[in-house]
Amino acid sequence: MAANVEDVIMLLGDSLTQGGWQAHGFAQQLAYVYNRKLDVLNRGMSGYNTEWIQPVFEQCFATQHEQKHVPAVRLLTIWLGANDAALPGTSQHVPLPTFAANLSKLIHMVTSPSSTHYSPVTRIMLFTPPPVNTYQWRVRQQSKTPPKGLDRDFEVTKSYAQAVVDVGAKEGVPVLDLWTVLWEACGKEEQNLSKFLTDGLHLNEAGYTILFQELMAAIENHYPELHPDRLKPVFAFHDQIDYQNPRSTLVKRNIFE
Amino acid sequence: MAANVEDVIMLLGDSLTQGGWQAHGFAQQLAYVYNRKLDVLNRGMSGYNTEWIQPVFEQCFATQHEQKHVPAVRLLTIWLGANDAALPGTSQHVPLPTFAANLSKLIHMVTSPSSTHYSPVTRIMLFTPPPVNTYQWRVRQQSKTPPKGLDRDFEVTKSYAQAVVDVGAKEGVPVLDLWTVLWEACGKEEQNLSKFLTDGLHLNEAGYTILFQELMAAIENHYPELHPDRLKPVFAFHDQIDYQNPRSTLVKRNIFE
Numbered sequence: 001m002a003a004n005v006e007d008v009i010m011l012l013g014d015s016l017t018q019g020g021w022q023a024h025g026f027a028q029q030l031a032y033v034y035n036r037k038l039d040v041l042n043r044g045m046s047g048y049n050t051e052w053i054q055p056v057f058e059q060c061f062a063t064q065h066e067q068k069h070v071p072a073v074r075l076l077t078i079w080l081g082a083n084d085a086a087l088p089g090t091s092q093h094v095p096l097p098t099f100a101a102n103l104s105k106l107i108h109m110v111t112s113p114s115s116t117h118y119s120p121v122t123r124i125m126l127f128t129p130p131p132v133n134t135y136q137w138r139v140r141q142q143s144k145t146p147p148k149g150l151d152r153d154f155e156v157t158k159s160y161a162q163a164v165v166d167v168g169a170k171e172g173v174p175v176l177d178l179w180t181v182l183w184e185a186c187g188k189e190e191q192n193l194s195k196f197l198t199d200g201l202h203l204n205e206a207g208y209t210i211l212f213q214e215l216m217a218a219i220e221n222h223y224p225e226l227h228p229d230r231l232k233p234v235f236a237f238h239d240q241i242d243y244q245n246p247r248s249t250l251v252k253r254n255i256f257e
Numbered sequence: 258m259a260a261n262v263e264d265v266i267m268l269l270g271d272s273l274t275q276g277g278w279q280a281h282g283f284a285q286q287l288a289y290v291y292n293r294k295l296d297v298l299n300r301g302m303s304g305y306n307t308e309w310i311q312p313v314f315e316q317c318f319a320t321q322h323e324q325k326h327v328p329a330v331r332l333l334t335i336w337l338g339a340n341d342a343a344l345p346g347t348s349q350h351v352p353l354p355t356f357a358a359n360l361s362k363l364i365h366m367v368t369s370p371s372s373t374h375y376s377p378v379t380r381i382m383l384f385t386p387p388p389v390n391t392y393q394w395r396v397r398q399q400s401k402t403p404p405k406g407l408d409r410d411f412e413v414t415k416s417y418a419q420a421v422v423d424v425g426a427k428e429g430v431p432v433l434d435l436w437t438v439l440w441e442a443c444g445k446e447e448q449n450l451s452k453f454l455t456d457g458l459h460l461n462e463a464g465y466t467i468l469f470q471e472l473m474a475a476i477e478n479h480y481p482e483l484h485p486d487r488l489k490p491v492f493a494f495h496d497q498i499d500y501q502n503p504r505s506t507l508v509k510r511n512i513f514e
Contacts, residue, residue: 023286
């Protein structure tokens, strides 16, 4: 059984988060730079929206009663909306006001002192969903057996991204506005989004790399104490070991000191 | 704080394990295929030998008393020897009999009912260190400031790899003999090992990919119940959600059932 030598970064979301374990995905890149400092737990659930993620999050995030036994979540990223923005009539669709309220609920679960999951040491970052490239997504949908209709819309997803920005402002939680970053990076031409998306909805390596770079900048900006360059590895570098009395130098350390 | 929704795979070792979080490293590839089933915890410590890893492992692996609160380690990989095999006179060198005894100690910490860290649910796999390409490693050592002498030897590392195989046989623990796999894959020509090694000691993408494929085969062979194809994700796939009563289908599940 794993003892709690490292605190964690938890990534909550949908398939965009789940895919973060691909080579060059943002989970892989985080795990690499936080190696020996913080573990990365991927809680991305493909296809999920902000309704379905609520009971999942209640089970993934420890209650106050459990917290003394389990690793602290130092950073929580919440990245949802790509499925909530599915068009009305689809199973994944969540109306915009409900989407915004659901994001607030996830945040309050962690930040509200009256919450059973209250965790004052957890820093939260919201991500906006990427812009949809409906040119690509239409092709992907038509390639299914049987072919599916177009269930995303550029402007609709944009409005869900804006809702994330608004929730962040209302709740005082930093937002990584990936929607705007990618939109500007593609010269505001929907078809050019294929530079960053595999199928019009999901990120490719280039998209994940931009997300990772933006996340590192956002951590430096909002939570500089959590930037990996400022953290010590839990266990000493091997050239810091006292070779005469190694055990004295091989005690778990506080990464913040 | 992270509640224990997923059990874990723990990777114990030196820089070869630490580097597993690179894109295409074996930790990344494991995290990808075990996504939503088992978390991957990298406990690779660059430069460490089997002496220094002992106190680290005592702290990373929960005691029996702690085990009821923390995630179960379902698979533990132990991959050491690359530094123990540094030549006598270096700080990293561990004599061959001590190396073998230290590996047995790590195993017994988990498997011995009298151990404070006894964990009968944990399956163990030993890896042998890769063969050293001294042609590459000499160049790497000479590139240091000030230049360093050659501190590894092909035949010495081979003897440490053999010791891992012997420990596995003695302790009844499966061994992934990466030394032999890579040696055969390079046509038994030391210089050809550069296909799989970055600097003569560490794996490149091709080397990690072979390791990952061998590990998947070894899991299928020795611990088929742990193969990802036989595990259920902890939370249901989104098309298994009951859209009328989602909470009933969003309860954490046993991955083995």
